[in-house]
Amino acid sequence: MCLRPGLKAPDFEADAYDPKAGELKKVKLSDYRGKWVILFFYPADFTFV
Amino acid sequence: MAAVAAKAEELKNLGVEVLAISIDSPFVHKVWNETELSKLIDGGFPFVMVSDGAGKIGQLYGVYDQEAMVNLRGTFLIDPDGVIQTMEIHNAPIGRNFNELVRRVQAAQHVRNSGGTEAAPANWEPGKPTLKPDIKIAGKVYEVYKS
Numbered sequence: 001m002c003l004r005p006g007l008k009a010p011d012f013e014a015d016a017y018d019p020k021a022g023e024l025k026k027v028k029l030s031d032y033r034g035k036w037v038i039l040f041f042y043p044a045d046f047t048f049v
Numbered sequence: 050m051a052a053v054a055a056k057a058e059e060l061k062n063l064g065v066e067v068l069a070i071s072i073d074s075p076f077v078h079k080v081w082n083e084t085e086l087s088k089l090i091d092g093g094f095p096f097v098m099v100s101d102g103a104g105k106i107g108q109l110y111g112v113y114d115q116e117a118m119v120n121l122r123g124t125f126l127i128d129p130d131g132v133i134q135t136m137e138i139h140n141a142p143i144g145r146n147f148n149e150l151v152r153r154v155q156a157a158q159h160v161r162n163s164g165g166t167e168a169a170p171a172n173w174e175p176g177k178p179t180l181k182p183d184i185k186i187a188g189k190v191y192e193v194y195k196s
Binding site for chain 2: 024037043
């Protein structure tokens with residue numbers, strides 16, 4: 001599959017940490033329907049780029 | 050990560066939710082925030098930190114590096130209908146520009162709010178003229194750029 005603008009963003013569900021609430025939670029992309037969302041991938045914690 | 054956090058207020062004002070995603074567990078995210086990010090960023094990291102342990106989300110979006118077993122620096126802007134509007138992927142050692150990220154959100158929102166009647170041309174910023182796609186502007190786009 002090749003993603004491009006104009007296509008639906010693939011849905012996913014995953015564990016997450018919410019630093020503001022200080023708690024673990026589940027995140028499901030489709031729960032954000034109706035909002036603008038940025039998916040911000042980065043290699044690993046404790047790195048500096 | 051501190052650089053994107055510095056844009057948190059602007060992104061929040063634009064109504065954008067950010068999901069930061071790496072292969073680290075939620076526990077590592079917690080410790081990173083507590084031991085380091087909270088010392089760089091007032092109030093700690095402002096966005097939800099998603100755990101993509103096996104790189105499954107990264108594989109869905111084509112940013113997972115199988116050899117390094119990490120996600121590359123992918124940025125995907127998704128509209129309220131769940132449709133991708135912009136995407137870019139940097140190799141791991143190359144950092145992003147968060148002024149450009151904010152500009153990109155502004156351009157995508159402006160286009161959407163116009164109901165598809167306007168397009169944001171190259172280097173567009175809020176306040177600058179947009180293009181209104183129409184047969185009449187064929188050959189006259191320079192007039193917009195000169196204005």
